Amino acid sequence: MPGWTAEKRERIEKQFYAYLKRCYVNTKDYGRICLGDNLYVGQKYAITRIFDALERDIHDIYILKSRQLGISTIFRAFTVFLIGVHKGVKGAIVFDTDNNKTQARTELETIINDLPSALKFPKIKSNNRQGLTLTSDSQVLFMSAGVKKSKSSGTLGRSVGLSIAHCSEMCSWDNDEGLQSFKESLSDINPDRLYLWESTARGFNAWYAMWGDARKDNTHCECIFLGWWAKDTQCIERDHPDFDVYGIIPPSDKEAEKIRIVRERYGVEITPEQLAWYRRKVDPTAQAEGDADPEFEGSTTQVQEQPWIEEEAFQQTGAIFFSAEKLTEVTHRDVNPKFNSYFYSVGTEFIDTHVIKAPNAKMAELKVWEEPDPDGYYVIGCDPAFGENENNDRSSIQIGRCYADGVDQVAEYASPMIRTEQLAWVLASLMGWYGAGTNAQVKYALELNGPGTAVFTELRSLRHQIESHSYMENQIQERGLKDIFRNVKTYLYSRADAIQGGLNFHIKTTASLKITYMERLRDHVSNGKFRVRSMELVEEMKTIAREGDTIKAPGSMKDDRVLAAAFLVHCWENGPRKLLMASGRTREAEAARQRLTIVDQVNLYQQNQLQYFFQRKIGARIAAKRQQARTTWRGR
Numbered sequence: 061m062p063g064w065t066a067e068k069r070e071r072i073e074k075q076f077y078a079y080l081k082r083c084y085v086n087t088k089d090y091g092r093i094c095l096g097d098n099l100y101v102g103q104k105y106a107i108t109r110i111f112d113a114l115e116r117d118i119h120d121i122y123i124l125k126s127r128q129l130g131i132s133t134i135f136r137a138f139t140v141f142l143i144g145v146h147k148g149v150k151g152a153i154v155f156d157t158d159n160n161k162t163q164a165r166t167e168l169e170t171i172i173n174d175l176p177s178a179l180k181f182p183k184i185k186s187n188n189r190q191g192l193t194l195t196s197d198s199q200v201l202f203m204s205a206g207v208k209k210s211k212s213s214g215t216l217g218r219s220v221g222l223s224i225a226h227c228s229e230m231c232s233w234d235n236d237e238g239l240q241s242f243k244e245s246l247s248d249i250n251p252d253r254l255y256l257w258e259s260t261a262r263g264f265n266a267w268y269a270m271w272g273d274a275r276k277d278n279t280h281c282e283c284i285f286l287g288w289w290a291k292d293t294q295c296i297e298r299d300h301p302d303f304d305v306y307g308i309i310p311p312s313d314k315e316a317e318k319i320r321i322v323r324e325r326y327g328v329e330i331t332p333e334q335l336a337w338y339r340r341k342v343d344p345t346a347q348a349e350g351d352a353d354p355e356f357e358g359s360t361t362q363v364q365e366q367p368w369i370e371e372e373a374f375q376q377t378g379a380i381f382f383s384a385e386k387l388t389e390v391t392h393r394d395v396n397p398k399f400n401s402y403f404y405s406v407g408t409e410f411i412d413t414h415v416i417k418a419p420n421a422k423m424a425e426l427k428v429w430e431e432p433d434p435d436g437y438y439v440i441g442c443d444p445a446f447g448e449n450e451n452n453d454r455s456s457i458q459i460g461r462c463y464a465d466g467v468d469q470v471a472e473y474a475s476p477m478i479r480t481e482q483l484a485w486v487l488a489s490l491m492g493w494y495g496a497g498t499n500a501q502v503k504y505a506l507e508l509n510g511p512g513t514a515v516f517t518e519l520r521s522l523r524h525q526i527e528s529h530s531y532m533e534n535q536i537q538e539r540g541l542k543d544i545f546r547n548v549k550t551y552l553y554s555r556a557d558a559i560q561g562g563l564n565f566h567i568k569t570t571a572s573l574k575i576t577y578m579e580r581l582r583d584h585v586s587n588g589k590f591r592v593r594s595m596e597l598v599e600e601m602k603t604i605a606r607e608g609d610t611i612k613a614p615g616s617m618k619d620d621r622v623l624a625a626a627f628l629v630h631c632w633e634n635g636p637r638k639l640l641m642a643s644g645r646t647r648e649a650e651a652a653r654q655r656l657t658i659v660d661q662v663n664l665y666q667q668n669q670l671q672y673f674f675q676r677k678i679g680a681r682i683a684a685k686r687q688q689a690r691t692t693w694r695g696r
Contacts, residue, residue, distance in 0.1 A: 063117030064251075072145065073111050079141050082179055083171050085133060095137060102290025103134045110138075113282035114254065122274040123258035124373055125286040127365045132164075132228050135256050139226040140168055143198045144182045146252050151224030152191075152201040154216075154242070156232035161204045164228075168192075168200070205233045205242075216242045223250040230259035230267040239266070261364055261373035264603035264617045268374050272599070285373070288338060288366040289322060295333035296340065307336030309353050318368040325369065341366055381578070381604040381611055386586050391598055394591045402426040404475070406482040410522055413485050429593045430461060430470035434497025437462040437636050437645070438470070440504035441628030442487055443620050444480060444511040455483050456620040458597075458628045459490060463647045464640040466589035467632040470494075472597065474621060480511045484518035503635050505565035505627035516566065565631050569623075571609055577626040578604075578611045584629050597621045 064072075080096030087093055102125075110121055125131050136153060143151040153168075155161040169192070175181045182194035191201040205216055205227075216238030222245050233239060247253050257274075259267050274281040288294060296303045311319060319330045339346070342358030358366070364375035371384075401424035405414040418424040432438070439462055445455045457473040471494075473486060487504070495502035506512055567573070584590040585601070592598055600622045603613045613619035640646075 064111075064114045066115065069111050069115050073107075075145065076107070076138065076141055079175070079179065079181065080137065082175050083137050084174055085137075085167055085171065095134065099134070100130055100291045100293070102129045102286045103131065105290065106131060106284055106286065107134065107138065109282060109284050110254070110256075118280060118282045119253045119255060120274070120281045121254070121256050121284065122271055122281060123256065123284045123286065124271055124370055125258060125260055126288040126290065126367055126373075127260055129286055129291050131258055131286065133167075135226050135228070135258060136164055136168055137171060139224060139256065140172065140200060141181075142224050142252070142254060143200050144172075144194060144196060146198060146224075147196045148198060149223050149250075149252070150199045150201065150221060152203055152220070152222050152226075154203045154205055154225065154227045156205055156229045158204045160228070161202050165202050205235045205238055220245050221247065223247040223253045224255075226256045226258070228258060230257055230270065231262035231265055232259075233266065236266060261367070261375070263364075264374055264614055268603075268617075271370075271374075285326070285370040287322065287326070287368050288341075289328055289330055289334055289368070294337045294341075295331065296336040297333060302340060303333070303336050306339040306356075307332050311335065312353070312355065315356075321369055338366065381606050382582055382585065382601045384602070387598055387601055390585060390592050391595070393588075394593060395595050395598060396429055396593045397595065399427040399429045399593070400431075402428065404478075404482075404486055406478070406485060410485045410488070410525075413482075413489065415489065425475045426471065426473045427594065428471045430468070432494045432497060432500060433461070435499045436494070436497065437501045437640060438494045438503075439467065439628050439631040439636060440487070440490060440494075440502065441624040441626065441631060442483075442504060442506045442512075442515070443624040443627065444483055444507060444515050445476065445478075445620070446510055454618060454620045456624040457487060457490060458621065458624040459494060460590070460628050460632060462632050462636045462640060463645055463650060464637065464643075465646045466584070466591065467629065467637075468591040468647075469593045469597070469625070469628075472594045472621065474596070480514035481518040484515045484522060487515065488519060488522055501636065503565075503631055505567055505631040507623070507627060508566050508568045565627070565634065567627060567630075574623075574626075575609065575611055577630050578622075580633060581622070581626040581629050584633075590625070590629055592625075594621070597625060 077096060080099070081094065083095040084092055085095060090098070106123060113119070113121060123131060123135075139151060139153055143149055153161075153164065155164060169184065169187070172181070172184055172192075172194075182196040182198065184192050185195045186193040191199055193199050201220065201222075203216060216235060225242075225246065227242075246255060257270065261267065271283070274283050296307060298307070315335065319335075322328050322330055339356040342362040343354075343356040346354035346356045360375045360380075363372055367373040401418035401421070402415050403418040403423045403425050405416060406412065415426070418426075439460050441458045441460075443456050445453050454474055454476040455478055457471075458469060459471040459473075460467040461470045471490070473490070478486065487506075491502050491504060494500065506516055508516060567577075569577070581590065585592065600613065600617075600619055603617045604611060604619060604622060605614060613622075
């Protein structure tokens with residue numbers, strides 16, 4: 061369906077600004093003002109972007125903003141205007157709390173009642189607890205989502221059908237069930253529908269996830285970021301005494317970089333007057349030391365409240381665990397958006413398991429960056445859902461290719477829909493695939509807390525059933541990843557330590573152990589020894605924070621991929637790394653081996669065997685000399 065025509069957009073936009081000229085609100089800074097005569101740059105920019113989106117047939121608008129830009133006020137007025145100019149529509153304005161709902165409702169009733177008759181805007185026909193009915197038979201409903209879960213959380217938006225909505229301060233909503241219920245009430249075919257989702261940021265919460273999802277869906281969503289610079293009154297004039305304190309010092313390197321990004325990304329040139337305001341706002345007590353200029357550094361909370369760019373808006377409230385700069389470096393250097401996507405079809409028995417190409421991105425459970433090398437050494441980290449953390453409702457498996465000088469992520473599995481016995485089959489299939497080569501080696505680390513024990517029990521049961529020939533003897537041909545049954549059977553037969561012995565690590569995570577695992581993961585991410593291919597893993601790392609003796613993702617955010625990666629690194633560091641160091645199997649050496657011809661490989665093998673022979677002889681002579689010295693010493 062095409063979007064609004066240019067003529068329709070121009071007509072309604074003109075009507076809206078005429079309406080604003082008659083809208084009066086009470087403000088904390090200037091008392092009673094006319095909205096149309098006191099619009100900020102950011103307000104006009106946001107409205108223009110919304111009309112642009114409607115022309116492109118985009119009806120979901122997400123606004124991430126700084127504090128005190130007047131966006132909630134202008135959007136309330138805009139929402140009521142759209143409901144008023146379209147006959148017979150039902151719209152809603154949803155707030156985080158009942159108190160905010162009550163205050164805003166009073167404001168909107170005053171706006172409508174004060175509009176002159178000449179404007180021909182519908183009047184209020186009836187006024188009840190749920191909302192207002194206008195003389196155009198359109199309705200304005202007022203709702204509150206709630207900032208904490210309750211028995212009524214899932215009732216938001218039930219029994220109503222909406223075509224216009226303004227949802228305010230999404231960061232404070234703690235009502236996932238209600239949000240989903242509300243979304244189900246929204247029309248997806250009304251050509252005049254419009255849904256405004258706006259909020260400041262407040263850590264890594266549901267709003268962070270919504271913003272991230274909207275950013276990925278530019279076909280149906282319009283994302284608008286408004287930093288502190290979007291309010292033109294936020295400046296210190298040059299004739300003000302404070303300008304001498306905060307405005308005459310040239311931008312620091314960090315400030316200059318942010319000024320550049322804002323200019324290139326948002327088309328806004330930060331003036332010295334604006335920079336002076338920002339400095340005073342976030343760090344008014346900054347002092348020069350010696351001949352060094354003061355460094356105006358705001359706290360995490362201040363940066364979040366007054367962000368320059370959208371990446372600054374979402375700040376961790378605890379101590380950030382993974383360096384943002386390092387994660388940015390990892391993203392540019394190692395993350396790879398190209399991978400093969402697969403989906404597991406599991407039944408009631410292991411032999412019913414199939415792996416097929418994922419039909420779409422949402423169904424991609426297994427992502428493979430590098431298929432098995434028959435001579436490769438691999439480690440696997442597995443964190444079952446609700447294992448270490450009861451908030452983690454997703455099982456994750458990370459697979460890494462091992463070298464003496466590091467480990468590279470080659471595959472990742474994540475699913476919230478899998479049972480423990482089925483997770484064991486997935487784990488077995490991946491061990492079987494990556495361990496199927498003649499010289500391939502696979503070790504794994506499984507979190508045994510809670511459901512992990514059930515996964516391990518099923519792995520042992522699976523091994524017993526295969527070894528006792530209780531499974532079907534006929535080979536099941538797969539069109540997907542590989543022949544799962546044959547791989548696992550071969551792997552279990554050929555690896556005596558495949559499930560429970562050898563260098564596998566079965567982990568029962570305690571608070572102190574988790575700190576150790578996470579610290580080592582951070583070390584190896586920072587020094588480049590662990591190369592991360594998955595953007596989803598990087599995104600989870602961004603949310604990890606340390607608060608006292610706790611390292612985890614906040615609230616309902618997930619960290620299962622991160623934990624599985626920590627187990628993978630632990631398995632590599634305490635197992636195959638030492639063996640690979642002894643044989644000199646570094647990344648560079650393995651890459652050189654891959655480039656060799658068969659003849660070169662034979663010659664290299666013979667050369668290594670010869671060197672190994674001489675090393676053994678040298679070692680034997682040294683040992684003989686030491687033994688002789690000991691005998692001589694005892695004889696004295």
